[in-house]
Amino acid sequence: MEGAKPRLLIVEDDEGLQAQLKWAYDDYEVIIAGNRDQALAALRSEEPDVVTLDLGLPPDPDGTSEGLAVLDAIMAMKPDTKVVVASGHGARESALQAIERGAYDFYQKPVDIEKLGLIVGRAVKLGQIEKENRRLSAKVGEEKTVLGNMITAAPEMAKVARTIERVASTNISVMLLGASGTGKELLARGLHEASDRRSGAFVAINCAAIPENLLESELFGHEKGAFTGAVKTTEGKIEMANGGTLFLDEVGDIPLTLQVKLLRFLQERVIERIGGRKEIAVNTRIVCATHQNLEEMIGVGTFREDLFYRLAEVVIRVPSLAERPGDSILLAKHFLTRFARDMNPQVKGFAPDALAAIDNWQWPGNVRELENRVKRAVIMAEGKLVGAEDLDLAEESENESLALNLKHAREAADRRMIRQAMARSQGNISMTAKLLGISRPTLYDLLKQYDLQD
Numbered sequence: 001m002e003g004a005k006p007r008l009l010i011v012e013d014d015e016g017l018q019a020q021l022k023w024a025y026d027d028y029e030v031i032i033a034g035n036r037d038q039a040l041a042a043l044r045s046e047e048p049d050v051v052t053l054d055l056g057l058p059p060d061p062d063g064t065s066e067g068l069a070v071l072d073a074i075m076a077m078k079p080d081t082k083v084v085v086a087s088g089h090g091a092r093e094s095a096l097q098a099i100e101r102g103a104y105d106f107y108q109k110p111v112d113i114e115k116l117g118l119i120v121g122r123a124v125k126l127g128q129i130e131k132e133n134r135r136l137s138a139k140v141g142e143e144k145t146v147l148g149n150m151i152t153a154a155p156e157m158a159k160v161a162r163t164i165e166r167v168a169s170t171n172i173s174v175m176l177l178g179a180s181g182t183g184k185e186l187l188a189r190g191l192h193e194a195s196d197r198r199s200g201a202f203v204a205i206n207c208a209a210i211p212e213n214l215l216e217s218e219l220f221g222h223e224k225g226a227f228t229g230a231v232k233t234t235e236g237k238i239e240m241a242n243g244g245t246l247f248l249d250e251v252g253d254i255p256l257t258l259q260v261k262l263l264r265f266l267q268e269r270v271i272e273r274i275g276g277r278k279e280i281a282v283n284t285r286i287v288c289a290t291h292q293n294l295e296e297m298i299g300v301g302t303f304r305e306d307l308f309y310r311l312a313e314v315v316i317r318v319p320s321l322a323e324r325p326g327d328s329i330l331l332a333k334h335f336l337t338r339f340a341r342d343m344n345p346q347v348k349g350f351a352p353d354a355l356a357a358i359d360n361w362q363w364p365g366n367v368r369e370l371e372n373r374v375k376r377a378v379i380m381a382e383g384k385l386v387g388a389e390d391l392d393l394a395e396e397s398e399n400e401s402l403a404l405n406l407k408h409a410r411e412a413a414d415r416r417m418i419r420q421a422m423a424r425s426q427g428n429i430s431m432t433a434k435l436l437g438i439s440r441p442t443l444y445d446l447l448k449q450y451d452l453q454d
Contacts, residue, residue: 004029005027005028006029007029007048007050008028008029008030009039009043009050009051009052010031010032010033010051011033011034011070012032012034012054012086013034013035013057018032020113024117025117031046035057035058036057036070039051039053039074040073049081049082049123049128050083050123050127051074051082052086053067053071053085053086054067055086055087056086057070064094064097067085068094075101079102080130082123082127083102084103084105084116084123085098085107086106086107086108086111087106087107105123149186149189150183151334152327153327154326154327160316160319161187163316164190164191164316168192168195171285172313173266173286173287173312173314174188174191174287174288175288175289175311175314175315176188176287176318178318178319179366180365180366181365181367181368181369182319182320182366183318183367184318185204185247185249188245188287188289189202189204191245192247192287197245197285200242200243200244201240201241202241202244202245203237203241203244203245204246204247205247206249206250207248207253208250215254215258219237219258220261220271221238221239222236223273223276226274238282238284243283244284245284246284246287247287248287248288248311249288249289249290250289251288251289251290252292252297256303259303259307262307263310267310288311294308294312295308328358328359328363328370329355329359331370332355332358332374333349335370336350336374336377339375339379340378346381347378347381348384350385351385351386351387353387353388354387354391354393357391357393358391361393373391374386376391376392377390377392414450417436418443418447418450421435
């Protein structure tokens with residue numbers, strides 16, 4: 001609650017000292033406990049910000065065993081609690097032992113009210129800062145889902161999701177443009193789920209994965225006896241998606257002869273199965289995707305312009321993973337949790353070098369590459385943390401504390417380009433310098449600077 005006093009739990013068995021401390025700290029909401037049971041009950045019900053704990057509690061008022069047991073219980077129940085322990089003269093060793101077990105600080109008895117007040121005040125302030133930092137960290141790295149299943153915290157993907165949600169309730173055809181592995185099918189499924197057709201089927205077909213002579217049958221179906229092996233009448237994917245959504249992935253791979261038949265369906269909303277003579281009315285929405293440049297294909301005559309405009313009533317570009325800052329680590333953590341649960345429960349997270357490598361890698365294979373690398377790493381990891389080597393990205397993460405600044409970016413780019421040029425020139429210095437557009441002395445300086453002489 002805004003403006004509420006910080007809660008201070010005083011665990012002390014001396015009733016006179018209890019009253020003195022309660023009177024001294026009117027800036028706090030003070031809770032008193034005289035033994036272990038009362039202290040733990042107050043911890044559960046009041047969730048104090050700070051606890052002052054006398055280590056000499058009954059039944060061991062002259063020792064520290066009971067006080068340390070209470071400290072251990074507090075740390076187990078609520079480890080972020082700031083505990084300030086009291087120690088008598090000559091008991092500094094027990095106070096240091098308490099610090100090792102999680103206590104925030106200690107004070108000497110007899111109590112100096114003013115000094116203890118300063119210690120408690122610092123503890124409260126530190127607790128507030130830590131709480132705010134946790135809140136901000138959670139907000140920055142917060143895992144968000146859009147369209148039901150797409151995990152992202154990137155505004156670029158949020159914009160894509162908003163566009164899809166706006167067109168979902170219509171019947172217009174949507175084309176998703178983006179590199180392989182960016183999640184186009186996931187977005188198409190999300191569009192279907194957000195539409196009025198969600199109760200119908202969502203059917204997906206990869207046009208590049210099916211041989212050209214079989215693709216027509218896959219899309220439009222065939223009648224019994226239409227060709228050798230057609231032993232029964234079979235519905236095609238367009239018909240199977242009647243009342244729902246058909247997702248045509250890699251639509252640029254549909255051959256020209258079949259493009260004509262697909263165009264007729266989009267215009268007339270009827271199909272004919274192979275070997276059939278009857279027109280079948282079908283109410284199927286088409287969502288398609290491709291990584292190819294269809295406008296270039298139209299220019300060279302390998303894709304029909306009229307089909308393009310029928311399929312691309314709304315065009316949505318899906319950004320690559322490299323264009324979604326922060327999503328690579330967010331997704332990697334999500335995949336690790338999922339795969340570790342099923343394949344290697346001992347794995348609990350990523351080592352710093354792995355996180356640096358994930359953030360620094362450009363992910364040419366996008367989310368699919370990331371998922372596959374994390375899956376392999378979880379299986380191969382021998383410890384609790386997945387390292388850059390497990391991800392097969394160790395070379396890309398030579399500095400475990402990669403700084404997010406221009407100097408590092410330039411150095412990383414220099415290293416990568418020098419390695420590539422050296423490989424292409426088979427180690428020839430003159431040719432490498434020529435490929436890089438620099439002089440031989442400059443190349444030698446860079447090789448020495450980046451320790452790449454070998």
